[in-house]
Amino acid sequence: MSEFLIKNGYVYDPSQGINGERHDIAVKDGKIVESASSGATVIDAKDKAVMAGALEIHAHIAGPKVNVGRWYRPEDKLFHSYKRGESTRIEGGFSIPTVFKTGYEYARMGYTFAMEAAMPPLYARHVHEEIHDTPIIDEAALPVIGNNWFMMEYIKNNEIENNAAYVAWLLRQTKGYGIKIVNPGGTEAWAWGLNCLTIHDPVPYFDITPAEIITGLIQTNEFLGLPHSVHIHQNSLGLPGNYTVTLDTLKLAEGHTAKNRFGRKQVMHSTHLQFHSYGGDNWGNFESKAREVMDYVNRQENITIDTGNVTLDETTTMTADGPFEHHLHGLNHLKWANVDVELETAAGVVPYIYSPNIKVCGIQWAIGLELALFSKDPMRTFITTDHPNAGPFTRYPRIVTWLMSKKARDDQIKAFKYSDKVVDATEVASIDRELTLYEIAAMTRAGPAAALGLSQNYGGLAPGMNADIAIYNFNDETTDPAAIEKAYGNVAFLFKDGKICVRDGVIVDPGMKHTFWVDVKVKENKQVMHDVREKFLKYYSVNEGNYLVPESYAPHQHVIALDATQ
Amino acid sequence: MPKVVTDVTCPFCGTLCDDLEITVSDDNKKILSVKNACAIGAEKFNHTKEPGRVTHPRMRQPDGTFKEISYDEAIDFTARMLVKSRKTLMYGWASTSCQAMSIGHEIAEKVGGIVDNCATVCHGSSLIAIQDVGIPSCTLGEIKNRADRVIFWGCNPAHAHPRHMSRYSIFPRGFFTVKGHKGRKIYCVDCRHTDTARVADTFIQVQQGYDYELLNAFRTAARGGPLPDEIGGVPKEKVYEVVEELKTGRFGVIFFGMGLTHTLGRNHNIDIAISFTRDMNEFTKFNIIAMRGHWNVTGSGQVLSWQYGFPYAVDLSRLDKARYQTGETTSVDLLTRNEVEACFYIATDPGAHFPIAAMISSSKKPTVTIDPHINCTTEISDVHIPVAMVGVETGGCAYRMDNVPIETRKVVDPPEGLLTDEEVLTRILNRVNQLMEEA
Ligand code: SF4
């Protein structure tokens, strides 16, 4: 394999506390090394920012609902096809790009890893087929477990060890990475057209509450010592006044400590917090509660969050929160797709237009930015768009620009049709903070890597780490918003596993993507295996023998093996 | 010792039953018996035993007879045809694996093909309707565990999807449906009294071509609106009564088939059936599911969608972007308007299903067909490349009618020397690459 020496760049690596100092980075055989030999290819990074490859912690980029979004919205392809490059496949789509475009676009922005945030276990094979076809970037997927029948029965009976054995079995079956919770209990209720809007609403028939589900799954996660914590999309998403439910949910993490060998500190990752930080009690008096929520998050060391920034685009919402999509369809009357999945979960899809001419959209935009700007710990606050829910991930360059430039924010506020009302309902206009590249690197590299339990090899540039490196045509002196956006969207170089995959924003190599999954060894558990057998015989529509996703579906798999038998 | 292969998926219809047990001879060459499949499913496996299987590619001669050729010759002919043609119809895909489709798409991107599948003459109208109004749906296990109101509209699973009723929709006992059939009310809406109608509690005979009107009446009744005395031959009292029963159910579902997709109104019929389903969610839980025909036609739609964003009729002839326009990039229209220069058929028999005018046009073009058996299409092809039967002699991923992915299995060896779809397509792709580099 080839050897490289990246010279004269400004390095931003929070994992080592390097803040814009000039450092040379040497690469050999796919790893970062102390020094390079004289034969190394020299890359001149003068005036450029050098960071680790970025990690996406939450996006919907592969699987059944993503694909519904693609095919039931042919209009999303209009005007959004790239001219095909020399070595690339055809690209298409805007808010729900095809798999090829997904891989290329992440790479062009300097991303080398993305987490598919909601994998319905029964459809795991589909998720992996898409991941398989997505070029360059490493990926993993979180199976949704927050409405799973096995889980609800075990937790109701306080059988954490059984639940852990089941989760370990499920991760192996689905080649999954960790525990995703979406609208706990509410999605099961939705199978009857109902919902759970607070953490104390009982789940119909199962006689358990969302709070019990969340607590039980935190215990399960730490019992197993998984690399990632529970990853939660809370109840009551998207509704005015929901910040109290959010705080109630976050408080469930109190008293729990992370137990794992990966250096992960949080016990709960609360995702797309923008959708959960709403005040008011209707859309008329709707307002930001980002400060209240972030005041709590800043104090609680064992919580991480991601933002879910609204990008002010026409997009396609999709979530395992089935009742929410039905509710959204009631608001905008655009085409509604839904799939309820036996024993496990559901998913809904509805197009949505975040218009700068609508007051509520402006407020949502502000809330997303406030979360990041109020954050005291960039290592626990990550940038996402909950792609494609609040906007497509391809807008990260613009979000980074808004976060780094007060001028860019002010320009946007001025462009709103109801600027005054947006300003009244939020604090964004009075925030002067401009994030630095070091803070951006924490929010997109070192932070998410640590939260995913990957900080040993990813998210940083220390010798020994994987050579996933992004080099951008900007540095801390760059203040022009347009220049920031352009540079962040078109890396000068992207190294993936020590190979140059992107050069000046152009894909030059399809890379060798890896699928990450977690294989936990647990004590033999006859009870759980009996339950599995019984549920497949009686209630599933597929045979147990056909549930497993074989390893051949995970290209160049990166298996994180754990032993939870002690 | 004969051995039993369990959890076998049936590669015949969109029901994709995955509980078959197949006994094979100890040398892996012969299927001895098939358990759990319906008659048509079993027939597919037993087909392997029949004599006269084509085991070598065949090329048509000037006198109309076929001569055996080698795979290399067949692959070279195909690759040259694809490279030369500026627009090739690449149709079929419904009876092969998703892995094979993926390779086929790569070829299409290289040579500028138009990739279309059987939806184009089947549930394409459903897909168009879903693109207009969305679709509230669920997996088949949800029906088994929860449904107490089941409507079959313009479909006849008793013949087309024989085990559908026993596995998912009428008879099974599930978690919340412990009484099985007794706990469900079954409705059948059709213009004929089918065998499915026989099992229904209520049969509603709609006049041919009046499905849209009747569904419209269902919507109106659900909202409590006034109706004329009779709609498509159905008295209004009946409509009010049925809709009332549906509302009092806990979980309803509509299954629909070609009786809706290919009768007067087409996509509009599906549109209003979906809209009715959506309306019903104001009163109770309601879903709708298309009865997809071929066992992996759904899979073709899925792979095309994640790679190009469209479920069928994907035109890659521009080479740098994918286009999709029903009526323009759909197979029958392309053929009848004489817009393609060559035809490449795989894993489906358009000769048996397309309108005659389309096939006459097709027969005048260079044509290659990849299929395990001789069929109507192979006989108008220049080259027929026989392959192993997917789901019997080789495995691969397939998607059920509710989009649930299930692996098909290899249960016996293919006849000696026979390649799989994946192998043939890979070799064509390699040859295409070679030829294009040379050029
Ligand atoms: S119902 Fe369909 S899938 Fe099931 S055995 Fe019969 S033909 Fe095969």
Ligand SMILES: [Zn+2]
């Ligand atoms: Zn999400």
